[in-house]
Amino acid sequence: MSNPQNNNVIIACQQLGKRFKEGRLDVEVLRGVDLQVHAGEKVAILGSSGSGKSTLLHLMGGLDLPSTGHVEVLGKRMDQLSDTARGVLRNESMGFVYQFHHLLPEFSALENVAMPLLIRGMKVAEASAQAADMLEKVGLKERLDHKPAQLSGGERQRAAIARALVTRPKAVLADEPTGNLDQGTAEHVFNLMQGLNESLQTAFVVVTHDLQLAAKMDTVYRLADGVLGLA
Numbered sequence: 295m296s297n298p299q300n301n302n303v304i305i306a307c308q309q310l311g312k313r314f315k316e317g318r319l320d321v322e323v324l325r326g327v328d329l330q331v332h333a334g335e336k337v338a339i340l341g342s343s344g345s346g347k348s349t350l351l352h353l354m355g356g357l358d359l360p361s362t363g364h365v366e367v368l369g370k371r372m373d374q375l376s377d378t379a380r381g382v383l384r385n386e387s388m389g390f391v392y393q394f395h396h397l398l399p400e401f402s403a404l405e406n407v408a409m410p411l412l413i414r415g416m417k418v419a420e421a422s423a424q425a426a427d428m429l430e431k432v433g434l435k436e437r438l439d440h441k442p443a444q445l446s447g448g449e450r451q452r453a454a455i456a457r458a459l460v461t462r463p464k465a466v467l468a469d470e471p472t473g474n475l476d477q478g479t480a481e482h483v484f485n486l487m488q489g490l491n492e493s494l495q496t497a498f499v500v501v502t503h504d505l506q507l508a509a510k511m512d513t514v515y516r517l518a519d520g521v522l523g524l525a
């Protein structure tokens with residue numbers, strides 16, 4: 295079937311299945327998940343705890359490989375790339391916001407946010423300037439030199455969001471991005487995402503329990519019994 299948006303597909307999941315072996319137990323978390331994320335699309339994935347949302351996000355980002363099916367990012371099959379090539383594709387096209395922020399404890403907020411730019415080969419002065427700019431946008435202008443342990447939970451979350459957005463990725467994959475933020479800050483973060491979405495056509499895939507956030511997205515899916523369907 296012809297689809298006028300096919301050229302704009304950033305992430306395509308085809309018949310994804312994922313099993314985890316826990317001792318003798320074989321847990322089937324995902325079964326035949328099909329999903330396409332287009333440029334500029336804002337997608338929410340809902341589902342009860344343990345339904346496999348984080349697992350799906352990890353597969354979409356190439357952080358883990360599926361048991362069956364495959365994921366294409368910008369037309370490239372993740373499972374057919376070497377670990378290095380997969381890492382490069384990830385760094386060049388995607389930003390991640392994890393449930394647990396994964397900021398590096400020995401580095402300041404500024405250094406953490408500058409890191410993905412430095413990995414791309416940007417000069418330190420330019421990377422620092424862009425990181426400071428993004429930290430200002432998430433409201434952390436006064437916290438540039440603070441290490442993660444010197445930030446509150448919400449501030450750490452915002453620093454992680456700044457790190458995901460600083461490279462201006464084609465897609466941001468976010469696991470509960472507003473999970474531990476108060477309503478005002480959560481709205482601020484959403485507005486920031488919305489701004490990037492409009493100005494740069496950044497796609498967002500957000501795993502969330504927050505129905506208010508989900509309601510602001512273009513497409514809302516629900517995962518249940520390993521199957522993804524429109525909510």
Ligand SMILES: Nc1ncnc2c1ncn2[C@@H]1O[C@H](COP(=O)(O)OP(=O)(O)OP(=O)(O)O)[C@@H](O)[C@H]1O
Binds near residue numbers: 315316341342347350
């Ligand atoms: N590495 C792993 N090894 C074994 N089982 C795993 C692994 N990762 C996830 N699971 C199992 O897969 C299921 C789905 O986990 P997942 O973290 O994807 O759920 P979730 O929908 O994101 O949950 P939550 O909303 O609570 O974060 C769970 O039953 C979990 O125990």
